[in-house]
Amino acid sequence: MSTAYFYVRPTDSLFVRGNLAFGNSGEHGGSLMPPPPSLxxxxxxSALLGGDAGQMTAFLARCGRCTDPAMHRCLGxxxxxxxxxxxxxxxxxxxxxxxxxxxxxxLPSDLRLLGNHFVTLEPRAIAQGVASAGDLPLRATLISAxxxxxxxxxxxxQTGLVQxxxxxxxAAGERIEGKHVHGRDPRLGIGLNADSRTAEAGLxxxxxxxxxxxNNGQKSSEFASTGFLIxxxxxxxxxxxxxxxxxxxxxxxxxxxxxxxxxxxHSKMPNARFRLLLQTPGLFQQGWLPDxxxxxxxxxxxxxxxxTARLACAAMDRREVISxxxxxxxxxxxxHGAAPAGSVYWFDQFEGDAGKLAAWVQSGLWSxxxxxxxxxRRAEGYNxxxxxxxx
Numbered sequence: 001m002s003t004a005y006f007y008v009r010p011t012d013s014l015f016v017r018g019n020l021a022f023g024n025s026g027e028h029g030g031s032l033m034p035p036p037p038s039l040x041x042x043x044x045x046s047a048l049l050g051g052d053a054g055q056m057t058a059f060l061a062r063c064g065r066c067t068d069p070a071m072h073r074c075l076g077x078x079x080x081x082x083x084x085x086x087x088x089x090x091x092x093x094x095x096x097x098x099x100x101x102x103x104x105x106x107l108p109s110d111l112r113l114l115g116n117h118f119v120t121l122e123p124r125a126i127a128q129g130v131a132s133a134g135d136l137p138l139r140a141t142l143i144s145a146x147x148x149x150x151x152x153x154x155x156x157x158q159t160g161l162v163q164x165x166x167x168x169x170x171a172a173g174e175r176i177e178g179k180h181v182h183g184r185d186p187r188l189g190i191g192l193n194a195d196s197r198t199a200e201a202g203l204x205x206x207x208x209x210x211x212x213x214x215n216n217g218q219k220s221s222e223f224a225s226t227g228f229l230i231x232x233x234x235x236x237x238x239x240x241x242x243x244x245x246x247x248x249x250x251x252x253x254x255x256x257x258x259x260x261x262x263x264x265x266h267s268k269m270p271n272a273r274f275r276l277l278l279q280t281p282g283l284f285q286q287g288w289l290p291d292x293x294x295x296x297x298x299x300x301x302x303x304x305x306x307x308t309a310r311l312a313c314a315a316m317d318r319r320e321v322i323s324x325x326x327x328x329x330x331x332x333x334x335x336h337g338a339a340p341a342g343s344v345y346w347f348d349q350f351e352g353d354a355g356k357l358a359a360w361v362q363s364g365l366w367s368x369x370x371x372x373x374x375x376x377r378r379a380e381g382y383n384x385x386x387x388x389x390x391x
Contacts, residue, residue: 003087004235005261007094007101008040008245008254009227013185013209015249031208033182034106034341035248037089037280037381038324040230043245043254045075045084046327048238064328074234078328079372083234086381088263089280091155091181096224100259103229104155104176108277109315110140110344111164112150116172119144123313123346123390136300138346140315153178158264165266165277167391181226183214207249227254229261265362266388269354274309275346275388281320282339282365283374283382288316290345290383291367292360304360305368307352316343322382334373338382346390361387 016035048071049056058067064078076082090103107113110121123138132139156164160174191203213225241258276290284291293302293311300311316339323335350357365383366374377383 003231003233003263004239005088005259006044006230006232006256007092007227007259008230008247008256009094009225010212010247010252010254012252013187013211014247014252014254015187015207015209017207017249031210033210034089034091034228036322036324037086037384038322038377039248040089040228041084041086041380042324042327043247044086044230044232044235044239047243047245048075048235051239051243060328070236070238074236074238081375081379085233085379086230087233087384088229088231088261089381089384090229092227092229093176093181093223094225094227100261101227101229103158103161103261103264104181105158105161105279106342107154107156108164108342108344109317110275111156111170112142113154113172113175114144114148114150118170118172118175120169121315121344135295136311136313138313140313140344140346155181161386162264162266165264165386165388166268167389179214180223181214182210182212185209185211229259230256231261231263264386266386268389269358272350273312273346273348273390274350274357275344275390276361276365277386277388278316278339278341278343278365278384279386280381280384281322281341282343282385283322283336283377284339284365287337288314288319288339288343290365292365302347304352304357306356307350307354307360309347309351309357310349311345312348313346314344316340348390358387361385 016032016039018032049059055066055068055071059065066072066075072082074082074084090105092101092103094101112119119142121140121142124141125137126132126139155176155178156170157174157176160170163170163174186206186208189205189207191200192198193200212227243256245254245256247254282290289300292304293300302309302311320338320340321335322338324333326333364378365385366378370378
């Protein structure tokens, strides 16, 4: 199934609500950046339905089912997703002209920027006499000649990600400072009475947005604009190559255009060990552990159709909470803890068919049997990962 890629450029400040409690007087509503993949799944599916009033009416009147065969094959029903599936989500920078927008990513959990150079976290055995929580045999260890605090707020260029997947250390020039991609844009709001539509006394709050393509004197001259790269399977030519989306809180506008893009893929298959890098948040039944990783004896092993490997080490930031809003049911989606995008898993003792491993990673880190909720989350783009070398 061919993947259609789109460059999405916000034309206004983008508000992507987090999952912290918010609403009382004086509170601050934080935003997420990068947004979860479900934001773009909802935006593109809404654009598909919204472009045809007849299909929108049929979808609402026929229990979430379109009458057009191609549209139904793509969107499915409210309970059973069709062929539509988000397969790639990343930030992107556009140099303008005929150049293809370049994907950029937050730094993976095994890569840190110290000063002006990158360093990697390496799996190391626990030193004798050192107490450490966790059941994995190795710990992700930062190897550095001196003590130094990592620099935050940076993104990794597409070429740097390719180098990192190949087991090479990216050069310092592969980083992009976040201030060149987006800038914070806080807004003041006032609560309204639902009946009179007048201001409520004392209900003043702030929400945090992000302005893309910042023009604040710090903008890099090499970027004509900044936005997102989105890959979608199963949509075919149902959507025009150029159009508009309602994106994020308050339905802020964004422009999309179809582009040619080749997702970074590490072509060399593992011989005995490899890494998995989460490209989108992972919704796993075992919390931080992918569903196909099970405890066997005293070790965690990946068991797939035609391959097996031992989980030796893992590195990840604090877990995220994934929720959202169901437009069809007009109700909040269930909240679930998720392993954050950028999490890294090291596997060794690989046995089996490397091609089947690569195919499983490319299709998302899902088990063979999925519940209705898991099918919906798979269509939204969760559990997408990249295969990398462990040198």
